[in-house]
Amino acid sequence: MVKGNIKNTAFTSIYELSNYTNINYAKKIFKEIKNKKTIFVDKNHPLRGNSFLVESRFKTTDKLIRESKIKQIIELGSGLSPHSLCFSNIDDLNYTECDYLENISLKKEIVDKIKNKKKININYVSGNILEADTWTEIKKYLKDEPIVIFCEGFMQYLYLKEWNILAKFIGEFLDHYNGFFLYEDSMKYHPELHSKPETINFLKNMSLFGKTSAPKRIISQERITSFWQKRKFIIDRIPMITKLSSNEYSLESKKMLNSFKMWKILKKD
Ligand SMILES: C[S@@+](CC[C@H](N)C(=O)[O-])C[C@H]1O[C@@H](n2cnc3c(N)ncnc32)[C@H](O)[C@@H]1O
Secondary structure, eight states: OOGGGHHHHHHHHHHHHHHHSOOTTHHHHHHHHHHHTOSOOOTTOTTTTOHHHHHHHHHHHHHHHHHHTOOEEEEETOTTOSHHHHGGGSTTOEEEEEEOHHHHHHHHHHHHHHHTTOOOOEEEEESOTTSHHHHHHHHTTOOSSOEEEEESSOGGGSOHHHHHHHHHHHHHHHHHHOEEEEEOOOGGGOGGGTTSHHHHHHHHHHHHHHTOSGGGSOOOHHHHHHHHHHTTEEEEEEEOOOOOOOTTOOHHHHHHHHTOEEEEEEEOO
């Protein structure tokens, strides 16, 4: 992903969550962003109309992590997402967010303001997720307990050669701590949807917005499966939550979500 456009890509999901869904803390975060005026804010941004996708991935991730009972969580490319604040009701939480410096500083400032004096164990790591130094920094915050590593809206922006780099770090961490890696399914991984003009348009706009051609490079479900299996990972597929509050949730979008499944990646024993 091109670093210069990080602000824009983080903006789109918080905009959707805040304005069109009932996700906790989203409105508060968005209000702070607007006040700060340091980030791109445009109600006509080109990815408008997809709040059902961001809401579904958010709620499914939240549910799967809570069900796992794992309290040590690493969020990659956390952007301006409300996840860490939403998990703050978990006792003994050890939460680490990672993003580029510009976004992580803005996020920390906003979360500190919203949480006020409430104690929440959130660690902030700034850096490139594809570099070893960043993972060394993350490690400093970890206890010898299982971990969930997850990301939303991040994998679609990576080229396949970058998936290789990421898989190496994920493998090392899961070998050491146990647990799993979680990310959402997306239009990019469903070639059968690519005859639809809305899908093509959406991915084209993602590319334009992030200034990268990665979202347009379609990867099939089979290719992703073989990618992880070749590297000795086990894959579990979990349906996305389809009961949503989004006021942009048409029958057509529900059909799409019904065919999506989260990617839960575990290490072979
Ligand atoms: C589409 S945004 C999603 C943000 C958040 N996960 C959400 O759903 O609201 C992608 C985020 O990943 C971050 N990101 C992308 N590539 C990265 C990299 N190599 N290292 C660190 N952060 C990265 C961007 O800065 C951005 O905040």
